[in-house]
Each structure stands twice: as structure tokens, then as C-alpha cells.
Amino acid sequence: MLQEPKTIDELVGLLDSLGVETRERSEDQLSEERYYAALPRQGYSARCEMALPGDLSGKRVLDLMCRSGKGAYKIADLVGPDGFVLGIDPDEDRIGRARELAPCNHPQGDDWRRTLAFSQGCPEDLRSAGVKDATFDVVVVNSSLNLVRDLSSVLCEIVRALAPGGFLYHAGVFAESPLPKEPMGELAARGNVFGAARTKRTFERAVREAGFSTCVFAPGDGVVPSGFEFTPELVNRRFQASVVRAGV
Numbered sequence: 001m002l003q004e005p006k007t008i009d010e011l012v013g014l015l016d017s018l019g020v021e022t023r024e025r026s027e028d029q030l031s032e033e034r035y036y037a038a039l040p041r042q043g044y045s046a047r048c049e050m051a052l053p054g055d056l057s058g059k060r061v062l063d064l065m066c067r068s069g070k071g072a073y074k075i076a077d078l079v080g081p082d083g084f085v086l087g088i089d090p091d092e093d094r095i096g097r098a099r100e101l102a103p104c105n106h107p108q109g110d111d112w113r114r115t116l117a118f119s120q121g122c123p124e125d126l127r128s129a130g131v132k133d134a135t136f137d138v139v140v141v142n143s144s145l146n147l148v149r150d151l152s153s154v155l156c157e158i159v160r161a162l163a164p165g166g167f168l169y170h171a172g173v174f175a176e177s178p179l180p181k182e183p184m185g186e187l188a189a190r191g192n193v194f195g196a197a198r199t200k201r202t203f204e205r206a207v208r209e210a211g212f213s214t215c216v217f218a219p220g221d222g223v224v225p226s227g228f229e230f231t232p233e234l235v236n237r238r239f240q241a242s243v244v245r246a247g248v
Contacts, residue, residue: 032122035149036090040191041067043229044173045143050074051171051243052140058082059137062161064123065089065144069098073105075140076116081108086136087118088129095120124153126161134163141170146196147188155210159248167247168212173223174200176238183233194225194234200242207246214247 050071056078063072066087076085089095098118106112121129139158148154158168175197178184187195198206204215220242225234 029122029125029128032124032149033090035189036122039090039147039189041091042191043227044193044223044225045147045191047143050140050142051169052078053138053167053169053245056083056138060084060135060163061086062126062131062136062139063087064139064141064158065148066094066098066118067091068094069101069105069118071140071142072098072116072118073102076106076112079115081115083115085116086129086131087116088121088123088126088131089118090120090122092120123148124150124157126157131157131161133160134166136161137163137166139166139168141168141172143171143173143193145170145172146193146198147191151206152210155206155212159211162248164248167214167245168207170244170246172203172242172244173197174203174220174240174242176240178202179233179237187231187233190228192225192229192231194229194237194239195231197239200240203244207244212246212248214245216245218243218245 046067052075056075057080059079060083061075061079063075063085066072066089069087072085072087079085087098095118102112102116103110106116108114119129139162145151145154162168173193175194176199178198179187179195184196200217207215220240223239223241225231225239
């Protein structure tokens, strides 16, 4: 009979004896967790509408920054019984909520785990959420890339996760002219998608530096900040909402 561990060292020893991998988190990982724990998830990035690519039937899709899973449920409908969807979010409570509601929102009901899963993890370190190399056909991100702590690291992780021929599908907000780096970072940490918006040219450069071979922007529409996202720094600045498809 297993004894209940009373200390962290005893817990690690118990997990090791059961063959469960344990590893000490780095300072970078702890900093990422603190950043996302404090990040407001409201405003434009919290919209329920979700742009998705065409035929997803049978595809393996990663829904990154999935929040409480509404988009992942929608994608699960589209991939069908031969596909698979993994939703990842840094917020443990949101992941728990997504799992709790899955039987009511998935076409397979209580058997939802056959084609859908949710895992907690930061987008800069998808390995911590169980993502292996070249395991997904599509990575979907809905309006959240402006808010990540380290865009370059996130894009490199997406490249690593994509199988040959796979692609990133990102519905984002782009600026005609971005703010300087310091106020951009401050507004990103406050959950302001507009204040953190890059130009399309800057975003494409980051995408290609991460290892993507193509980057195509769909025609976009003008969009304006509102509510808490409308700040003095953004007066008279222009933004466009556009979908990006970047292939490896």
C-alpha cells in the first residue's frame, strides 16, 4: 500500500517510483506562468467568433490559447471522428472548465476524449503540455498572439509542433504603425490586443525567422479599439483585422 507523501521530496520520489516523469521548472517557465496568470483575458481577444480554415476533416488540430474550449468544441465538430483536437491554455481553471463542459459540447458526448483533449501549458513551452515534434496538421490561434510573452519562442514552438505540410492559422489584429516597444509591452501585459499590435511586415518577418516557409495575409477589415482597449496612446492609429496562414 502506497504511503501518502508528506513532503515535496517524498512526492517526487513516489512519482519516480511509478515511472512518472518529473522535472524542475526553469526560471523562464516560472516567469511565463506568472505573466499569463496576471494577463487579463477580455476585450477583443475574448470574442466568441472564430475564423477557421476550410476542410479540417480528419486533421490533427492544436487550438492554442483556447480559453474555456468553445473554439475547440467547434473544431472537433469539423475534424470529425477521424481527426483530433488538442486545446491548450495557460489557465488551469479554464482548462478544467473546458473538460467539465466537453460532454455537453462534443458530438460524441461522454466519449469526447477519443477526439478531443485539453492541457494546461504556456505557448512558449508546448512540451510542458505534452506536444511532441511534428504531431499536428494545423495550429489555430484566435486573436491572442499579440498578447504572448515571447512571440519568437511561441512561433518556434508552433513550427516544432507542425507536421510537414502543416500550417498556422491566425486571426489577428495588425497596426498600420506600432507603438514603441516599451508602451507596446505594457499594453500587452494589460491584455490590450490593439496596443500590442505589430505591422504585417514585422509579423511576417518574425514568422519567417521562426522557420515558416510561407506567410499569406487574407484581405482584412478596419477595426477600432473600444472599451478598456481604447487608450490615449491609440488615438488616431489605424488597425486591421486579418487572417494569416503560415506554412512550414
